[in-house]
Amino acid sequence: MIVHWHRRDLRPSDNRGLARAAGDGPVVPLFVLDPTVLEHASPIRVACLLEALDDLRTWYRERGSDLLVVRGEASAVVPEVATEYDARRVVWNEDYSGLAAERDRAVRAALEDADVTCESIHDAIHHEPGSITPNQGTHYAVFSYFWKKWRDREKRDPADEPDPGDLATVSGDPIPSLADLGFDDPEATPPTVTTAAARERVAAFCSGPIYDYAARRDYPAESGTSRLSPHLKWGTVGPRELYAATERAAQRAETDDDRESVRAFQRQLAWREFYAHVLAFNPETVTENFSGYENEIEWQNDPAELEAWQTGETGYPIVDAGMRQLLAEGWMHNRVRMLVASFLTKDLLTDWRAGYDWFRAKLADHDTANDVGGWQWAGSTGTDAQPYFRVFNPMKQGREYDPDGEYIREYVPELADATADEIHSWHELEPAERERVAPAYPAPIVDHAERRKRAIDLFERARGE
Template sequence: MTIHWHRRDLRGSDNRGLVRAADGPEPVVPLFVFDPTVLEHASPIRVACLLDALDGLREWYRARGSNLLIECGEPSEVLPRVASARGADRVTWCADYSGLAAERDRAVTAALEDGGVDCEPVHDAIHHAPGTITPNEGAHYSVFSYFWKKWRDRETRDPVASPSADDLASIADSSGRLPSASELGFDEPAATPRPVTQEAARDRLDSFCSEPIYRYESTREYPAAEGTSRLSVHLKWGTIGIRELHAATEAAAERAPDDDARESVESFQRQLAWREFYTHVLAFNPETVSENFTPFERDLEWRTDPDGFATWKAGETGYPIVDAGMRQLRSEGWMHNRVRMIVASFLTKDLLIDWREGYDWFRRRLADHETANDVGGWQWAASTGTDAQPYFRIFNPMKQGRKYDPDAEYVRSYVSELEGVAAEDVHGWHDRTETERNRIAPSYPAPIVDHAERRERALEAFERAKRKA
């Protein structure tokens, strides 16, 4: 008997770990374990997404005469117990690459091997495992453009077929009871991007590749355009396989009506490569979850500003594009990527608040939070990471708003106080007098800081840190 331990691969299709489990004479027992250590780092919105994905996966197994076993406890204790009870001599799982996952998997491997059970971690979550795309010297690239050149030219695997019903163990329905969010210690979030299931992921992928992917390059930076795939939450929970996703984009490229459309598909694939780039970086530098990657930035003098931080979280900074993003995060558990960069720059440069505080807020609020992506993105914005935004290039939130939301459509969707306000007043809010602001939108706050002054202060702080190094 073989157990397949599901973690962030909550699907039955294009799952290399599950296929490996089925490659044997005995049927596969599917298992998910609610790990208390992982739950300590969870949040209501992500637990809701997790439960949704698990419910969908459980139904996928039930439709094939099997079921998903659900257990709670330390995996290093649960896995040996279940293996013994089921007479399993082998456990497979899809590899994860964070420091926390590596520590957990070492403990599980030791416990299972002590009981005579073989362990088979399988590479699945990204195309190319950490350590397979490397420079001539060193374990990983720290500049994305070099990584991208090799990633783009590297052959990718095809999607793998689902196991048949005969490959799966017959398990009683009562074995797959899902706990509620409250039983796990979490409140129900106000909103989630549900459904987070295999079917929803495939529907979204099909819809995106049917036409919007051909406009991706020209629309992806504009939050009001709905030009992105919205597949990030499905990649986070593994309700779609990366090989299936990539194959769909390759098929879209073959159908592309012209060169511009094909280049747009490649632009989307480049974003998939960014995801893998950050996974590689984190795998070799797990300490960057809490430490700056770039040495001289380790001496940065971040400010302690609880009022400023609270205002940023609430979307009350008086900078419309920043506030729209923070309110979208609060209401949807998601934020457009361009706006993520803008709000992160505002926190780390205008307010000079440590990126780790912003990362922690995103970790608790984002349905699609992935450690590697979010650490990489926050350190990019803070100019402390690999291939980071140079510290002297500081986003001007007014210019960013004018460029990427010229009609203020996105801002007005989330900042109700500015409904009906002309775009020129929205993007010129910082230049309006108190009297003008009271007339235009009396309930919307004045800017909490002067961007030009804060830009100079940030430059001075980074230059001081560089001199110390």
């Protein structure tokens, strides 16, 4: 017997660790609900996890096996399962956060004590950390250099799913509910996170929208993005399967612009991998500035302003639309993610970690590497970060990327009857005019121009300039 320990690879196909185990099977499939990991979870993410587990369990049961879903510390549970099924090896796919690395070290030690061998496989990304490097150092800190090597590096083909004969005949206990695990129902409606849903989304995106991705991805009122992030988070689609689908789309492209648009999407996949490499070598960046000037930044951290940002009550329409979309859907358009992050760190002068914590609690697709990288980019403290003197103007961004106010009206109903010009000029309207247009919507809580200047001064002091 070989145990395959599923973690963030909740799929049977294009799963390199599972395929490796199946080659020496029969495979005992295992997932561990580890309380140490669940301490860092949130209701919406656990809801997605449980759905993905149920879907994966169904796949195993249809083939005469089962997914063992066991609660307990992984360092205790994994050796126990291996011993129970007389497994000679445990296989899992690598994760790259500090928490995962700490957990895996403990499991390795416990398996060694139990005289069971283990093997970890690089599966969640194409190229393992340390394989794309500059001439000096362990990883790139500038994405453009990483991208040049990533795009030209050969990608593996998708791994085959196991045959039914490769799977052990086992039977597991029922999967616990949210309540069983101590979580309330999520405020937002979780997305469907199954392999079938992932494949449907990949097929739909690569059949048409991918050719408009470069031109339309920044417009939140449109369906210009893939919406695959929850599936990449939970591994209900494999990275090689997704990349292969984009390569087939590139081969079908009718124009050079179409092919460049496919390349633009692949570039975003490379960004995710870039941040995974950075986190693997710098796990402390979950709580510390990558740039190093940790105690020099004089964050204001006003609790009332943070709450206004969290609830979508800042008086800046596109910021509020994004924050309310997050609360309603557990997801936010990527362009708007950058805007709300810039607004928190530069306009409200609030530590990026407060924003990261809120996203971690509310996003269905929260990914440690991607979110830490994105927040430190917006906060001008990370790798290849937004220069501190470039501060997004939320009103200008709203006018450029939601010119008709369609996205804003969807999530900020107080502005449903306002014209596009009234929405995008909200900061300039007189109080009486705001009262006439949208009496229930707040005035801007800060002056953008004044806060922009303060933010630049703050960073220049921190940098000793």
